[in-house]
Amino acid sequence: MKNPVYLKDVVTLELDETKCTGCGMCLTVCPHEVFKMNSKHVMIQNRDACMECGACSLNCPVNAVSVQSGVGCAAAVINGMLGRNGGECCCGLATDSPTAQKGGGCCC
Amino acid sequence: MFNKENIMENLPFQVLQEQTGCGCVTAGAASEKTVPDLNQPFVTGFVETKAGRLPRVSSELLMRDRWGSIKARWGVGRMDYMVDPGLYALGTPDDKSPVFVSANYKMSFDVLRSKLARRAAWILALDTRGINVWCAAGKGTFGTEELVARIESSGLKQIVSHRKLILPQLGAPGVAAHTVKKISGFNVLYGPVLAEDLPAYIDAGFKATAQMRIKNFPLKERIALIPIELVEALKVFLIAAAAFFILSGIIGPAGFRANAQSLGLFAVAALFCAFIGGSVLNPLLLPYLPGRAFSVKGFSTGIVMALVLLALRGIDLSAWPGRVEAAAWLLIIPAVSGYLAMNFTGASTYTSLSGVKREMRWALPLEIASGTIGIVMWIAAVFTY
DSSP states (O other): OOOOOOOSSOOOOEEOTTTOOOOOHHHHHOTTOOEEEOSSSEEESOGGGOOOOOHHHHHOTTOOEEOOOOOOOHHHHHHHHTTOTTSOOSOOGGGGSGGGGTOOOOOO | OOOHHHHHHHOSSOOGGGTTOOOOOOGGGGTSOOOOOSOSTTOOEEEEETTEEEEEEOSOOOHHHHHHHHHHHTTSSGGGOBOOSEEEEESSOOTTSOEEEEESBHHHHHHHHHTSTTOOEEEEEEOOSSOOHHHHHHHTSSSHHHHHHHHHHHTHHHHOSSOEEEEOGGGTTTOOHHHHHHHHOOEEEEOOSSGGGHHHHHHTTSOOOTGGGOOOOOHHHHHHHHHHHHHHHHHHHHHHHHHHHHHHHHHSSSOHHHHIIIIIHHHHHHHHHHHHIIIIIHHHHGGGSSSSSHHHHHHHHHHHHHHHHHHHHTOOOSSHHHHHHHHHHHHHHHHHHHHHHHHGGGTSSSOOHHHHHHHHHHHHHHHHHHHHHHHHHHHHHHHHO
16 A cells, blocks of 8 residues: 655755755665656655655765754654653663663664 | 584683673774674674684574564563674675675664575674664664774774675665765665565665665554554553552442442553553554544544443443543543554654654643543542442
């Protein structure tokens, strides 16, 4: 079945087409087919599918893509609000105990 | 080939220096040459390399590996399920064999090697503190800095003649390929999202199809996440159920026992439904539930379950206490289910942080208010029965 899409018109993804050299790296790393290749540069074809993982902007060699990246995890946001675990995703528990240095534990 | 005892006896030097597993990304990592511990249960032998004796692993998973994965899925030993970071030999690789980069979460490491049956390769496990590739990439521990440092500390440059690394595509949120190239000279190739596509990717000349690059969220994966959701929710459920049970006994109309058996047991059943709805039904039915926001999906399952439950009980709606109690459950169950569903955003594969924040702005207050009002109404109803 078709991939589900989260909320509409909310993601912070921006593409500066004047900087884009059309290397296609963002197409490679994007797990949700957000970009597509035009003749000379890429364009955003499905903005709402973006999960703001930040792979495209980090791997863009010319800084043409920007996004406020983060993990879309409510537990992390709540932990952040409560000042726990440095606002990390799920995995609760062990991270704020003395074993914290040992490992954050697996996420999700 | 070699058994572990022999290896340990014949070792001319201590190789335990890296067995700290403390994950404190060692400052000296870039300068020291470090070798993963040979004395790990899944290590089947070693290979001699210019960078020292490296542990050899097999693509075959043993019962112990599978059992470890099952336990981790249920949250047992999950925080400490890791392999020593560093370079491993899969089969009998040489200087031309491909290098696959993974996390030091044992499940990530195991999935990778198990999908590379009958192939020789090097596996470079980054120190992600026992966290899977995607989450670690999001946190930056599966990242450019660690990769570059690990290339140096593993002696990889002396071991392979090529300068090519294959990373899982989902490691890309943490790694800047062009920066790795600039600093280390290694070309980063992003492989497919799923390790199971690796053989096809390799055979196609390190080319992924468009399909291999998409992360979807199939039923199989959603089911695999249910145990950990259940375990996490169970603790809260037990406390809440006990509180409702005892409270109903104390403030109910009849004796403790009679109250607890009627109102109390129903409360336990209702809470049980709420938690099952949130941590089992929501993941299971995710794509089919109404709404885009996860909370809405959770509210829907909650409301349906509350209605079914109340119908089954045949609650007396002719008098006020009955009506108030019914209304209380229609508030509490969706609130719990909605909250748990909202928290499932972290495990899902397609929610953005901006989206989650927008959802939480209205959903979290609603869940708290609905739950609180529900509890107050329930207490009032039980008190006035």
